Amino acid sequence: MNTTTAANKIPVIAVVGNPNTGKSTLFNALTGMRQKTANFPGVTVEHHTGLIDLPSGKVNLVDLPGSYSLAAESPDEMVACDVLLGLIDNLHQPDAVLVVVDSANLRRNLFLVHQVMELGKSVVVALNMSDIAKRRGIHIDPDQLSKELGAAVIPFVATDRSQTQALKATMDVAINTNAVASAAVQPEVVEAAHLYADELRSEGMQINDYEVERALIDARGYAEQRLISNAPTGTADKLFVLRQQLVQQGDGSSLAKTEATRRYKLIDAMVAKVETRTGEPLSLTDKVDRITNHPVWGMVLFITIMATVFQAVFSWAGPLMNLIDSGAGWMASTISQIVPPGALNSLLVDGVVAGVGSVIIFLPQIMILFAFIIILEDSGYMARAAFMMDRLMRYVGLSGQSFIPMLSSFACAVPGIMATRVIPNKRDRIATIIAAPFMTCSARLPVYALLIAAFLPNQQFLGGLINLHGLVLLGLYLLGVVGGVLTALLLKRTGLKGPTPGFMIELPPYRFPDLKSVLIRLLDRGKIFLRRAGTIIFTVAIVVWALVYFPRPAEIFEAYDAERVVAEIELSGEELDTRLAQIDNLESANLIEQSLLGRIGKTIEPVFRPLGWDWKVSAGVVASFPAREVVVAVLGTIYAVGADVNETDESLIGRLRSAKHADGKKVFTLPMTVGLMVFYAFCLQCAATVAVMRRETGGWGWPLFAWTYMTGLGYVCALLIFQGFS
Amino acid sequence: MKLDQLKPGQKATIIDIDEDGPVAQRLMAMGLLEGTKVSMTRKALGGDPVEVEVMGYALSLRKDEARRISIEIST
Numbered sequence: 001m002n003t004t005t006a007a008n009k010i011p012v013i014a015v016v017g018n019p020n021t022g023k024s025t026l027f028n029a030l031t032g033m034r035q036k037t038a039n040f041p042g043v044t045v046e047h048h049t050g051l052i053d054l055p056s057g058k059v060n061l062v063d064l065p066g067s068y069s070l071a072a073e074s075p076d077e078m079v080a081c082d083v084l085l086g087l088i089d090n091l092h093q094p095d096a097v098l099v100v101v102d103s104a105n106l107r108r109n110l111f112l113v114h115q116v117m118e119l120g121k122s123v124v125v126a127l128n129m130s131d132i133a134k135r136r137g138i139h140i141d142p143d144q145l146s147k148e149l150g151a152a153v154i155p156f157v158a159t160d161r162s163q164t165q166a167l168k169a170t171m172d173v174a175i176n177t178n179a180v181a182s183a184a185v186q187p188e189v190v191e192a193a194h195l196y197a198d199e200l201r202s203e204g205m206q207i208n209d210y211e212v213e214r215a216l217i218d219a220r221g222y223a224e225q226r227l228i229s230n231a232p233t234g235t236a237d238k239l240f241v242l243r244q245q246l247v248q249q250g251d252g253s254s255l256a257k258t259e260a261t262r263r264y265k266l267i268d269a270m271v272a273k274v275e276t277r278t279g280e281p282l283s284l285t286d287k288v289d290r291i292t293n294h295p296v297w298g299m300v301l302f303i304t305i306m307a308t309v310f311q312a313v314f315s316w317a318g319p320l321m322n323l324i325d326s327g328a329g330w331m332a333s334t335i336s337q338i339v340p341p342g343a344l345n346s347l348l349v350d351g352v353v354a355g356v357g358s359v360i361i362f363l364p365q366i367m368i369l370f371a372f373i374i375i376l377e378d379s380g381y382m383a384r385a386a387f388m389m390d391r392l393m394r395y396v397g398l399s400g401q402s403f404i405p406m407l408s409s410f411a412c413a414v415p416g417i418m419a420t421r422v423i424p425n426k427r428d429r430i431a432t433i434i435a436a437p438f439m440t441c442s443a444r445l446p447v448y449a450l451l452i453a454a455f456l457p458n459q460q461f462l463g464g465l466i467n468l469h470g471l472v473l474l475g476l477y478l479l480g481v482v483g484g485v486l487t488a489l490l491l492k493r494t495g496l497k498g499p500t501p502g503f504m505i506e507l508p509p510y511r512f513p514d515l516k517s518v519l520i521r522l523l524d525r526g527k528i529f530l531r532r533a534g535t536i537i538f539t540v541a542i543v544v545w546a547l548v549y550f551p552r553p554a555e556i557f558e559a560y561d562a563e564r565v566v567a568e569i570e571l572s573g574e575e576l577d578t579r580l581a582q583i584d585n586l587e588s589a590n591l592i593e594q595s596l597l598g599r600i601g602k603t604i605e606p607v608f609r610p611l612g613w614d615w616k617v618s619a620g621v622v623a624s625f626p627a628r629e630v631v632v633a634v635l636g637t638i639y640a641v642g643a644d645v646n647e648t649d650e651s652l653i654g655r656l657r658s659a660k661h662a663d664g665k666k667v668f669t670l671p672m673t674v675g676l677m678v679f680y681a682f683c684l685q686c687a688a689t690v691a692v693m694r695r696e697t698g699g700w701g702w703p704l705f706a707w708t709y710m711t712g713l714g715y716v717c718a719l720l721i722f723q724g725f726s
Numbered sequence: 727m728k729l730d731q732l733k734p735g736q737k738a739t740i741i742d743i744d745e746d747g748p749v750a751q752r753l754m755a756m757g758l759l760e761g762t763k764v765s766m767t768r769k770a771l772g773g774d775p776v777e778v779e780v781m782g783y784a785l786s787l788r789k790d791e792a793r794r795i796s797i798e799i800s801t
Contacts, residue, residue, distance in 0.1 A: 069752070071755065073748045073752075104783075105781070105782060105783050107757060108756055108781060108783065111757070218748070218751065219747055220747040221747075221748055256750070257745060260754035261754075264759055285784070289784070293768060295770055387775065390786070391774075391775075394788070503791075504749075504785060504786065504787045504788070504791055505785075505786050506756075507783075507784035507785070508784075
């Protein structure tokens with residue numbers, strides 16, 4: 001290990017552990033706000049890293065995805081293995097490994113600890129949630145466990161600061177200690193792997209002994225696939241022959257079975273010495289599960305919870321949204337006082353403030369939605385939701401493994417599509433990738449929220465317990481789910497036929513989420529949203545402003561100035577004021593129709609006319625193909641530049657409500673608005689999603705299909721709704 | 727007898743796991759091995775998926791996976 005750390009080489013500690021061990025809560029407790037999200041080069045697993053101060057200096061803490069074993073089925077699961085072996089670019093081999101263990105599940109968790117210790121790493125074991133284990137009557141002797149394992153063991157409760165200090169001190173010792181690898185459970189496999197790796201290295205291949213070892217043990221696993229695709233031809237046969245020889249030398253069991261059997265034998269002996277169990281296991285969780293996992297009541301509860309979430313999105317966010325709205329109004333009037341009327345004033349007020357402001361106003365709603373999602377995840381409920389959804393997924397021909405990517409897609413389809421890497425079967429992966437963008441992402445929320453608030457009456461039911469706005473939003477979310485599920489079903493029945501994959505998931509005990517951890521993740525979400533508003537939305541708002549502001553032909557001004565002169569001669573008093581305001585309105589309407597965007601909008605308008613859209617909406621929709629929430633900013637800017645001077649309601653909602661076609665009919669009728677929302681529910685308006693689809697499917701075929709299919713579906717549905725109900 | 731045939735509330739001991747690549751390997755890594763005690767907690771409508779308790783934690787599997795696990799009912 002590196003005891004003489006160079007100044008430019010900060011020691012690395014990898015954090016590993018089973019899923020549901022409270023690993024991210026522990027990571028957040030150690031790093032606090034000093035963490036960042038990043039992707040490993042080559043793979044797309046999002047991971048967190050954070051610098052922490054230990055007595056001997058700064059250390060880089062790297063949080064790895066949760067896993068039960070180092071055996072990997074997919075590229076993403078291989079990351080943990082690769083990091084531990086130092087195979088990742090720009091990240092040297094860890095100086096120590098922190099293994100987070102759920103104290104209530106010591107036996108199962110020790111399997112991973114045992115695998116990591118065989119790699120010869122300096123290991124620190126954090127016995128996490130030791131308070132919960134104690135309450136369940138599970139007592140673990142940390143000193144005895146430490147002696148048995150030959151690694152430091154620290155009981156840990158995230159809320160206890162003294163334990164954070166103790167853990168840091170122990171990690172500090174670990175990075176400065178040379179570890180000795182514990183004895184291999186399968187020395188014969190280690191030996192065979194070493195010999196074969198030597199052979200491959202002599203042929204010029206860069207390979208680690210342990211990669212070959214995993215390839216031998218994990219038949220049909222990812223390590224084997226990767227080795228075969230990187231190594232010279234004949235490797236597949238060679239691995240097969242080697243594996244057969246090893247199996248025959250043993251008792252005839254597969255190498256994976258031998259690994260598990262031998263490890264658990266050692267672990268069982270250890271657990272018998274260090275753990276005592278008294279009391280009823282899982283009593284509270286069991287009682288709750290009787291309802292949450294009930295085939296009927298569980299479904300009712302699931303829908304009730306989701307409905308509550310959407311109610312809250314509308315009813316709680318109001319005051320904060322009003323605050324942001326008045327903030328934007330204050331900024332606009334302040335700018336108008338400082339900057340004289342003209343192009344610069346319009347750029348700042350109509351472009352930047354109206355454009356970006358109309359998107360930022362949805363920050364409170366997004367934060368409320370994510371607060372719920374994070375709390376549901378951390379409390380353990382999401383695993384029950386996956387259990388329930390597995391029935392639906394199986395009907396479609398997919399597994400619960402597809403549920404997590406789809407769930408992530410409610411935040412954003414990009415990480416959702418990346419999360420499909422855990423699905424080993426390619427057909428199932430592609431079906432999930434195509435279905436994922438149907439899930440209602442956070443960029444759709446501003447569009448829905450704006451249209452719902454502007455055009456649907458806020459009816460209350462059951463004494464204010466339920467409001468129509470929340471119900472419609474829930475309906476739109478369900479529409480996305482149904483669209484995605486039916487699409488996956490269609491694909492699995494036609495082009496991507498194949499057997500239904502297997503599924504298993506741990507149902508962790510219910511627990512109260514850690515407030516600090518929830519807040520850190522929530523702020524992270526907020527930052528991502530604001531960053532988009534500050535970059536993409538900001539840029540588009542300025543471009544759209546320029547398109548809608550220019551050119552300003554002198555003839556138009558001259559024509560209306562002439563009319564003003566005539567009016568001033570012929571009229572006086574109140575009549576004159578009315579006439580002048582009328583002229584102002586006609587002038588700005590004419591200017592905006594002559595603008596570049598006006599001309600573009602008019603050109604494309606015929607395409608969208610059957611959906612009831614005017615050129616402004618058409619232009620907004622077309623401009624939002626790179627990122628769908630842009631439409632809100634575009635409409636904000638178009639209606640701000642072309643604002644009616646007499647308008648009483650200066651908010652975008654007010655402006656949309658009074659928008660009229662050339663013939664004086666209202667643009668936003670109910671069928672048109674509903675059609676527009678359905679269009680947004682289906683249409684693939686997101687350049688980032690298309691790009692990630694191309695990368696993940698390895699070509700333009702699938703993204704092109706998805707784009708055409710989704711956009712076509714959106715158009716047809718909007719058309720049917722508008723024509724059918726108008 | 728196979729794990730999927732176990733009725734809710736019944737306890738059993740695993741006697742064998744049908745070896746079939748990564749799925750079986752994952753079950754074994756999670757501690758489902760010869761001699762491990764399991765109990766059936768509940769079944770979803772139609773008996774699929776099932777929820778079992780193994781070594782004090784709850785695990786949900788599809789019937790197809792549960793069918794790979796041979797058991798002996800404990801009395």
